[in-house]
Amino acid sequence: MQRVSGFDLFRLTVRSFFVQAGWSYDRMMALGFAWILAPVAKKLFSSVRERQEFLRRHLDSFNANPYLAGYAVGAVTRLEETKTPPEQVRRFKESLRGPLGALGDNLIWQNLRPALLILGLILTGKYGLYGALTFFVLFNCYQIYIRARGVIKGYQLGLKVSSDLTGGHLQNVTKWSGRIGAGLFGFLFVVKLRHVGMGPFQPDKAILLILFSLLSFWGLKRNLNPGLILLIFLLFLTVMNAVPGLI
Numbered sequence: 001m002q003r004v005s006g007f008d009l010f011r012l013t014v015r016s017f018f019v020q021a022g023w024s025y026d027r028m029m030a031l032g033f034a035w036i037l038a039p040v041a042k043k044l045f046s047s048v049r050e051r052q053e054f055l056r057r058h059l060d061s062f063n064a065n066p067y068l069a070g071y072a073v074g075a076v077t078r079l080e081e082t083k084t085p086p087e088q089v090r091r092f093k094e095s096l097r098g099p100l101g102a103l104g105d106n107l108i109w110q111n112l113r114p115a116l117l118i119l120g121l122i123l124t125g126k127y128g129l130y131g132a133l134t135f136f137v138l139f140n141c142y143q144i145y146i147r148a149r150g151v152i153k154g155y156q157l158g159l160k161v162s163s164d165l166t167g168g169h170l171q172n173v174t175k176w177s178g179r180i181g182a183g184l185f186g187f188l189f190v191v192k193l194r195h196v197g198m199g200p201f202q203p204d205k206a207i208l209l210i211l212f213s214l215l216s217f218w219g220l221k222r223n224l225n226p227g228l229i230l231l232i233f234l235l236f237l238t239v240m241n242a243v244p245g246l247i
Helices: 006-018 030-036 038-044 048-057 069-081 086-127 129-160 168-197 203-221 226-242
Strands: none
Touching (some): 006 038, 006 069, 030 069, 038 048, 038 069, 086 129
Protein backbone atom coordinates (compact mmCIF):
# COMPACT_ATOMS: atom_id res chain seq x y z
CA MET A 1 0.00 0.00 0.00
CA GLN A 2 1.25 3.47 -0.88
CA ARG A 3 2.21 5.61 2.10
CA VAL A 4 2.22 9.39 2.47
CA SER A 5 5.79 10.67 2.76
CA GLY A 6 7.29 13.66 4.53
CA PHE A 7 7.60 15.42 1.19
CA ASP A 8 3.88 14.85 0.58
CA LEU A 9 3.10 16.55 3.90
CA PHE A 10 5.33 19.44 2.86
CA ARG A 11 3.36 19.76 -0.39
CA LEU A 12 0.09 19.74 1.56
CA THR A 13 1.40 22.51 3.82
CA VAL A 14 2.37 24.69 0.86
CA ARG A 15 -0.95 24.08 -0.88
CA SER A 16 -2.85 24.90 2.35
CA PHE A 17 -2.03 28.58 1.78
CA PHE A 18 -4.54 28.48 -1.11
CA VAL A 19 -7.40 26.86 0.79
CA GLN A 20 -9.62 29.92 0.16
CA ALA A 21 -8.69 30.36 -3.50
CA GLY A 22 -11.91 28.63 -4.58
CA TRP A 23 -14.20 29.88 -1.80
CA SER A 24 -17.95 30.05 -2.54
CA TYR A 25 -21.10 30.70 -0.51
CA ASP A 26 -22.47 27.31 -1.54
CA ARG A 27 -19.62 25.01 -0.46
CA MET A 28 -17.34 27.57 1.19
CA MET A 29 -13.72 26.31 1.10
CA ALA A 30 -14.55 22.82 -0.19
CA LEU A 31 -12.98 23.41 -3.62
CA GLY A 32 -9.73 24.62 -2.08
CA PHE A 33 -9.77 21.71 0.37
CA ALA A 34 -10.18 19.16 -2.42
CA TRP A 35 -7.44 20.85 -4.47
CA ILE A 36 -5.03 20.61 -1.53
CA LEU A 37 -5.70 16.86 -1.30
CA ALA A 38 -5.26 16.20 -5.05
CA PRO A 39 -1.67 14.89 -4.59
CA VAL A 40 -2.98 12.49 -1.94
CA ALA A 41 -5.48 11.09 -4.43
CA LYS A 42 -2.68 10.43 -6.92
CA LYS A 43 -0.53 8.83 -4.23
CA LEU A 44 -3.12 6.53 -2.65
CA PHE A 45 -5.25 5.49 -5.63
CA SER A 46 -4.08 3.99 -8.91
CA SER A 47 -7.27 4.14 -10.97
CA VAL A 48 -8.86 7.27 -12.39
CA ARG A 49 -12.27 6.24 -11.05
CA GLU A 50 -10.99 5.97 -7.45
CA ARG A 51 -9.32 9.35 -7.70
CA GLN A 52 -12.48 10.94 -9.04
CA GLU A 53 -14.55 9.45 -6.23
CA PHE A 54 -12.00 10.68 -3.70
CA LEU A 55 -12.13 14.27 -4.97
CA ARG A 56 -15.91 14.20 -5.37
CA ARG A 57 -16.55 13.26 -1.74
CA HIS A 58 -14.20 16.01 -0.56
CA LEU A 59 -16.16 18.62 -2.51
CA ASP A 60 -18.87 18.51 0.15
CA SER A 61 -19.33 21.80 1.99
CA PHE A 62 -16.52 22.50 4.44
CA ASN A 63 -15.41 25.55 6.36
CA ALA A 64 -12.83 26.36 9.06
CA ASN A 65 -10.44 29.09 10.04
CA PRO A 66 -7.94 29.08 7.13
CA TYR A 67 -4.92 29.09 9.44
CA LEU A 68 -6.07 25.92 11.21
CA ALA A 69 -7.51 24.12 8.18
CA GLY A 70 -4.26 22.15 8.00
CA TYR A 71 -5.41 20.07 10.96
CA ALA A 72 -8.32 18.79 8.87
CA VAL A 73 -6.07 18.28 5.85
CA GLY A 74 -3.57 16.18 7.79
CA ALA A 75 -6.19 14.15 9.66
CA VAL A 76 -8.21 13.40 6.52
CA THR A 77 -5.02 12.34 4.74
CA ARG A 78 -4.33 9.85 7.53
CA LEU A 79 -7.88 8.49 7.41
CA GLU A 80 -7.79 8.07 3.65
CA GLU A 81 -4.42 6.36 3.87
CA THR A 82 -5.78 3.81 6.36
CA LYS A 83 -8.87 3.17 4.16
CA THR A 84 -11.36 4.59 6.66
CA PRO A 85 -14.95 4.27 5.33
CA PRO A 86 -15.94 7.44 3.38
CA GLU A 87 -19.02 8.07 5.54
CA GLN A 88 -16.88 8.10 8.69
CA VAL A 89 -14.46 10.52 7.05
CA ARG A 90 -17.37 12.79 6.10
CA ARG A 91 -18.74 12.82 9.67
CA PHE A 92 -15.26 13.46 11.01
CA LYS A 93 -14.81 16.50 8.75
CA GLU A 94 -18.18 17.81 9.87
CA SER A 95 -17.17 17.47 13.51
CA LEU A 96 -14.04 19.57 12.92
CA ARG A 97 -15.78 22.57 11.34
CA GLY A 98 -16.93 24.21 14.56
CA PRO A 99 -13.77 23.70 16.66
CA LEU A 100 -11.39 24.76 13.89
CA GLY A 101 -13.46 27.88 13.22
CA ALA A 102 -13.91 28.95 16.85
CA LEU A 103 -10.37 28.16 18.00
CA GLY A 104 -8.80 29.79 14.95
CA ASP A 105 -10.86 32.96 15.19
CA ASN A 106 -10.07 33.31 18.88
CA LEU A 107 -6.37 32.65 18.36
CA ILE A 108 -5.70 34.71 15.23
CA TRP A 109 -8.31 37.45 14.95
CA GLN A 110 -9.08 38.10 18.61
CA ASN A 111 -5.66 37.75 20.26
CA LEU A 112 -2.48 37.12 18.26
CA ARG A 113 -2.85 39.52 15.36
CA PRO A 114 -4.11 42.46 17.47
CA ALA A 115 -1.19 41.96 19.90
CA LEU A 116 1.33 41.97 17.05
CA LEU A 117 -0.39 44.99 15.48
CA ILE A 118 0.00 46.95 18.70
CA LEU A 119 3.66 45.93 18.88
CA GLY A 120 4.07 47.08 15.27
CA LEU A 121 2.46 50.44 16.08
CA ILE A 122 4.76 50.99 19.05
CA LEU A 123 7.88 50.11 17.06
CA THR A 124 6.74 52.15 14.06
CA GLY A 125 6.56 55.24 16.24
CA LYS A 126 10.17 54.64 17.24
CA TYR A 127 11.80 53.03 14.21
CA GLY A 128 9.48 53.87 11.31
CA LEU A 129 9.24 51.25 8.56
CA TYR A 130 11.10 48.67 10.66
CA GLY A 131 8.18 48.55 13.08
CA ALA A 132 5.75 47.62 10.30
CA LEU A 133 8.21 45.02 9.01
CA THR A 134 8.44 43.54 12.50
CA PHE A 135 4.69 42.91 12.52
CA PHE A 136 4.82 41.47 8.99
CA VAL A 137 7.68 39.08 9.77
CA LEU A 138 6.40 37.88 13.17
CA PHE A 139 2.84 37.27 12.02
CA ASN A 140 3.83 35.44 8.85
CA CYS A 141 6.44 33.32 10.62
CA TYR A 142 3.77 32.14 13.03
CA GLN A 143 1.19 31.48 10.35
CA ILE A 144 3.71 29.32 8.46
CA TYR A 145 4.41 27.43 11.68
CA ILE A 146 0.76 26.87 12.60
CA ARG A 147 -0.14 25.70 9.10
CA ALA A 148 2.74 23.22 9.07
CA ARG A 149 1.98 22.09 12.61
CA GLY A 150 -1.66 21.52 11.69
CA VAL A 151 -0.85 19.27 8.72
CA ILE A 152 1.78 17.27 10.62
CA LYS A 153 -0.17 16.89 13.87
CA GLY A 154 -3.35 16.09 11.95
CA TYR A 155 -1.60 13.33 10.05
CA GLN A 156 0.06 11.94 13.16
CA LEU A 157 -3.09 11.92 15.30
CA GLY A 158 -5.84 11.19 12.77
CA LEU A 159 -9.13 10.71 14.61
CA LYS A 160 -7.47 11.93 17.83
CA VAL A 161 -6.50 15.31 16.38
CA SER A 162 -8.76 17.07 18.90
CA SER A 163 -6.16 16.29 21.58
CA ASP A 164 -3.82 18.83 19.99
CA LEU A 165 -6.59 21.39 19.49
CA THR A 166 -7.44 21.33 23.18
CA GLY A 167 -3.84 20.81 24.30
CA GLY A 168 -1.23 23.24 25.47
CA HIS A 169 0.04 25.07 22.39
CA LEU A 170 -3.09 26.71 20.97
CA GLN A 171 -4.48 27.49 24.41
CA ASN A 172 -1.20 28.97 25.66
CA VAL A 173 -0.63 31.13 22.57
CA THR A 174 -4.20 32.42 22.76
CA LYS A 175 -3.95 33.19 26.49
CA TRP A 176 -0.53 34.83 26.45
CA SER A 177 -0.98 36.80 23.24
CA GLY A 178 -4.15 38.26 24.73
CA ARG A 179 -2.37 39.24 27.94
CA ILE A 180 0.65 40.63 26.14
CA GLY A 181 -1.60 42.54 23.74
CA ALA A 182 -3.48 44.13 26.65
CA GLY A 183 -0.17 45.13 28.25
CA LEU A 184 1.14 46.60 25.00
CA PHE A 185 -2.09 48.53 24.50
CA GLY A 186 -1.69 50.02 27.97
CA PHE A 187 1.93 50.89 27.19
CA LEU A 188 0.88 52.58 23.93
CA PHE A 189 -1.79 54.53 25.80
CA VAL A 190 0.68 55.75 28.46
CA VAL A 191 3.28 56.75 25.85
CA LYS A 192 0.72 58.68 23.86
CA LEU A 193 -0.65 60.37 26.98
CA ARG A 194 2.87 61.52 27.90
CA HIS A 195 3.34 62.78 24.36
CA VAL A 196 0.14 64.80 24.63
CA GLY A 197 1.40 66.31 27.84
CA MET A 198 4.71 67.52 26.39
CA GLY A 199 4.97 71.25 25.93
CA PRO A 200 1.83 73.23 26.76
CA PHE A 201 -0.59 70.83 28.40
CA GLN A 202 -3.63 70.13 26.24
CA PRO A 203 -6.35 68.77 28.52
CA ASP A 204 -8.84 68.44 25.66
CA LYS A 205 -6.59 65.94 23.87
CA ALA A 206 -5.85 64.05 27.06
CA ILE A 207 -9.56 63.75 27.88
CA LEU A 208 -10.37 62.58 24.35
CA LEU A 209 -7.58 60.00 24.50
CA ILE A 210 -8.83 58.62 27.83
CA LEU A 211 -12.42 58.59 26.56
CA PHE A 212 -11.41 56.75 23.40
CA SER A 213 -9.50 54.14 25.42
CA LEU A 214 -12.52 53.53 27.65
CA LEU A 215 -14.72 53.13 24.58
CA SER A 216 -12.19 50.67 23.14
CA PHE A 217 -12.33 48.47 26.24
CA TRP A 218 -16.13 48.66 26.13
CA GLY A 219 -16.01 47.56 22.48
CA LEU A 220 -13.79 44.60 23.36
CA LYS A 221 -16.27 43.48 26.01
CA ARG A 222 -18.99 43.68 23.34
CA ASN A 223 -16.87 41.43 21.06
CA LEU A 224 -16.04 44.19 18.60
CA ASN A 225 -13.20 43.17 16.26
CA PRO A 226 -9.90 44.20 17.95
CA GLY A 227 -8.30 44.85 14.56
CA LEU A 228 -11.02 47.40 13.75
CA ILE A 229 -10.52 49.10 17.13
CA LEU A 230 -6.77 49.36 16.51
CA LEU A 231 -7.34 50.79 13.03
CA ILE A 232 -9.68 53.46 14.42
CA PHE A 233 -7.19 54.14 17.22
CA LEU A 234 -4.39 54.62 14.69
CA LEU A 235 -6.50 57.02 12.62
CA PHE A 236 -7.45 58.88 15.79
CA LEU A 237 -3.81 59.35 16.80
CA THR A 238 -2.90 60.41 13.26
CA VAL A 239 -5.55 63.14 13.29
CA MET A 240 -4.44 64.32 16.73
CA ASN A 241 -0.84 64.69 15.53
CA ALA A 242 -1.45 65.99 12.01
CA VAL A 243 -4.15 68.57 12.79
CA PRO A 244 -3.25 70.08 16.17
CA GLY A 245 -5.69 72.93 15.80
CA LEU A 246 -8.60 70.63 15.09
CA ILE A 247 -8.82 69.13 18.59
